[in-house]
Amino acid sequence: MAQDKNLELLEVMHSIQEDPTEIETQWDIALPLLNQLVDTAPDGFEGMVNMINTHFNNALKFDSVKVQQFELESGLIKLKAYLQKLSTLGEPY
Secondary structure, eight states: OOHHHHHHHHHHHHHHHHOGGGHHHHHHHHHHHHHHHHHTOOTTOHHHHHHHHHHHHHHHHOOOHHHHHHHHHHHHHHHHHHHHHHHHTTOOO
C-alpha cells in the first residue's frame, strides 16, 4: 500500500480513536483503506495486518465507548509497529 494511504489510514483511525462518535461517519473512508492494507501486506506480515484489521473492525461492533477506544488504540499501536517494521526493512510505508 502506498505511503500516503498508510498515513491517511493512520490519521483517520487516530481521529476516530480521539472521538469514537465519529466512527460511523469516518468508516466509509477507513474501510477501503483497511481492505487495501490487508490486500497489499508483504509476505510474512499477513497475520499482523489481519490483527490490525480485526481490532479496527471490532471497534465498530461495540456500543461501549471504552471498548471502542480500547480496540482502536490496540489497532493503532499495532499499525504504528507495522509501519515501523516496514520502514526498517526499507519498504515504503
